[in-house]
Structures are given as structure tokens and as C-alpha cells.
Amino acid sequence: MSKLEIKQIGKTYTNGVQAVQDFSLDVTEGEFVVLVGPSGCGKSTVLRMIAGLESISEGQMALDQTRINEMPPRERNIAMVFQNYALYPHMTVYDNMAFCLKQEKKSKEEIDQSVHEVAARLDIEDLLKRKPKTLSGGERQRVAMGRAIVRQPKLFLMDEPLSNLDAKLRSRMRREIARLHKELEATIIYVTHDQVEAMTLGTKIVVMKDGRIQQIDTPENLYYQPSNTFVAQFIGTPQMNLMEMRVTVDENMGIVLQNEQFQIPVSERTQRILLDAGYEGKYVIVGTRAEDIVADEIGNDETIDGTINVCCVSNVEFQGNDSYLFLELEKQEELVVKGTENHWRKQENLEKVHVSFSPEMIHIFDQESGERINEKSVLSKMCEGGAL
Numbered sequence: 001m002s003k004l005e006i007k008q009i010g011k012t013y014t015n016g017v018q019a020v021q022d023f024s025l026d027v028t029e030g031e032f033v034v035l036v037g038p039s040g041c042g043k044s045t046v047l048r049m050i051a052g053l054e055s056i057s058e059g060q061m062a063l064d065q066t067r068i069n070e071m072p073p074r075e076r077n078i079a080m081v082f083q084n085y086a087l088y089p090h091m092t093v094y095d096n097m098a099f100c101l102k103q104e105k106k107s108k109e110e111i112d113q114s115v116h117e118v119a120a121r122l123d124i125e126d127l128l129k130r131k132p133k134t135l136s137g138g139e140r141q142r143v144a145m146g147r148a149i150v151r152q153p154k155l156f157l158m159d160e161p162l163s164n165l166d167a168k169l170r171s172r173m174r175r176e177i178a179r180l181h182k183e184l185e186a187t188i189i190y191v192t193h194d195q196v197e198a199m200t201l202g203t204k205i206v207v208m209k210d211g212r213i214q215q216i217d218t219p220e221n222l223y224y225q226p227s228n229t230f231v232a233q234f235i236g237t238p239q240m241n242l243m244e245m246r247v248t249v250d251e252n253m254g255i256v257l258q259n260e261q262f263q264i265p266v267s268e269r270t271q272r273i274l275l276d277a278g279y280e281g282k283y284v285i286v287g288t289r290a291e292d293i294v295a296d297e298i299g300n301d302e303t304i305d306g307t308i309n310v311c312c313v314s315n316v317e318f319q320g321n322d323s324y325l326f327l328e329l330e331k332q333e334e335l336v337v338k339g340t341e342n343h344w345r346k347q348e349n350l351e352k353v354h355v356s357f358s359p360e361m362i363h364i365f366d367q368e369s370g371e372r373i374n375e376k377s378v379l380s381k382m383c384e385g386g387a388l
Helices: 043-051 093-103 108-121 137-149 167-184 195-201 219-224 229-234 268-276 375-384
Strands: 003-012 018-028 032-036 058-063 078-081 155-159 188-192 204-209 212-217 241-249 255-258 263-265 283-288 293-297 310-319 322-328 334-340 352-357 362-366
Touching: 003 043, 018 043, 018 058, 018 212, 032 043, 032 195, 043 078, 043 155, 043 188, 043 204, 078 137, 093 108, 093 137, 108 137, 137 167, 167 188, 167 195, 188 195, 195 219, 204 219, 204 229, 212 219, 212 229, 229 241, 229 283, 229 362, 241 334, 255 268, 268 362, 293 334, 322 352, 334 352
Parallel strands: 032 188, 032 204, 078 155, 155 188
Antiparallel strands: 003 018, 003 058, 204 212, 241 255, 241 283, 255 263, 283 362, 293 352, 310 322, 310 352, 322 334
């Protein structure tokens, strides 16, 4: 059973730049792990360290309990699919796929059988006699994947393999990679900056920023339980709305979140968490997804007591079955609300709406650290402060 164990690895270049810091990850057989983050976050550097193409400055890496820190790439039994495909231009598709097997001194019959079986699986048998320059981007990507598959490696590494394809072909190839993962029962580590690829392909996702891990979790937990404000806004389209609000007590002696524009009630459980952590009277960051906000039109003849939760509409965007309402906030910021196409289609002159929030669908983060406020974080904070 193949297992990759990475313990606190780091990468520091000779000019002093730290590309990766304190990176730890366990990958078990059959997992599809996606490293995702903005450009320059260190995800490709991690992949290259796993492949042996970059040296490891610190930490430990083991494959099947064998340390591989200094092991040459060819001895790791790891296959890598590159962003630019890295096919040999002077070789046919057949020879590109067979190259590694020839290096391993496989018999001609065994090579021929392996290449044709994989080519049939990828539907590229009719391309075997052609050169890479005569292939489309999608065909080249299939050949690059085929070259990796014929090796039957312990681990597949994929470095933004779909970034050079157009949107329609990317969608098709995502489904193809997902199918192959299931059929081959392969262990894959996949790097991308595209959160759609990450969310649709990964069984485990590692979100990175500035060389550090921000959260390792399932796609569902990343979306519904982001660990900090970076993850909250990086995962999800449109990105999560974030607002600075004060934890205060209302006239009914209940805890609410409030700023000059909104007042949001919170659940009893959340009230207890905020009180236990000493947030009463302090400011926090409140997040909410566009689909979790309800906006009701205010007619010209209607009046609403006070101005709390009333916003001016700056724009309405129609996107097929969905539509997005952009509401004006202070400091030139916006609140994005998701509705259906029919909800806003005839509201071209919409000027103001009343906004309501579900107490169960809000996310609260510490203003200074940006970390999510929940029972676990409160317990940690109390322990650090000597309260326990």
C-alpha cells in the first residue's frame, strides 16, 4: 500500500527566499490530493520536491516508509505530468509513451502491449504514429497522461495540466482525469490555481498561501467551514462577503453583530462561544455566502422603520439561471447576493432592498488573526491565556 508522508518540509533558496515553510501532509493510497492557491504560494515547489526535481531544505519525506529526501527522481517510481506536456518533439506518440519502459529494459512485446492498452483507455490509438507538433492541446495532454500511466507508478504528480486548454476542453479533461482516477485507483497529487478544478477533482484539498498551509480538508468543509478569511474568500464563486462588525447586546439582552448598516442575530450556540472567548464589545469579521442572503425589494411607496439592513443597489448581473445583486456598502465595498434569473429579471429600476441573514449560515472570524471563531479556537485561546 503506497503512502507518502511529508513532515515539516521547507524550501529556502540561496538568495534567502523561503518558498515553502513547515509543510506537512499524509497521502494514502487512492487519494486525489489537490494543492491549490494563488500564483507564488509554493504549491508547484512542493510538487517538485516530491518528484525530486527540487532539493528539500528541511524536514522529512518518506514513500512507503522509505526516506526519499536525497533519492534521485528516477528511483522514486513517481510519474509527473507537466503543464507544458514535455513531450519529445522528434518522437512519435508511441515512442513518447514507450520511452520510460525502454529505459527500464522491458521486452518489446511487453512495451507494445502496455502502450496499446493505455492508448485504448485514453482513446488515442489513432495518434500513435503521429508527432506531437501535429496534435491539439487536448491530444497532447492525453499523450502526456498516457506516458505517465504506462509506467504504473506508485504516485502520479500533475502540475497544472489543464491550464493551457480552453474552457470547454478543460471541463472535458477534468471529467477524464476523474474517470481515470477511479478506474486506475491511482494516488494523485494535483497542483492548480483554479478552485473549480480543486473542488471538482480533489478528495482532499490543501489550500496554500505564502508557502504555508492554510487548511487541509474536504471540498465540502472548505466551503462550509473555512478556517480563516483567506480560505473563505479563495474558495467559492463569488467569493464570500466579509464585513467588520461589533459584538454587542441588543434590547432583549441577546448578542447581535452590528455595524452602521446591518444588524445580524446569532444563534444561542454562537452567542455562548463569543461570550466565552471575551468578544463582547469587540470587533470581528463576519462572512456570509451570496446564496445565504435574502434581499427583498422595497417599493417606492413603502417605508421601513429605520435604515438597518437597507442597501442601495449598484448593479444586477444576469448569468443564465442565476443572477447576482451588487449592493453598496461603506468604504466603496459591495455585498453580493445570489438570486434566480426570474427573481431579478424585471427589476431594471431596482434601487433599494432590505437584506436579511440566517443566524445559522454566517461565519465569524477574529479581526486580528483572521482565524475562524468556534469551540476549538476558543478553547485554544483560553489555554494560551492560562484560563484553563
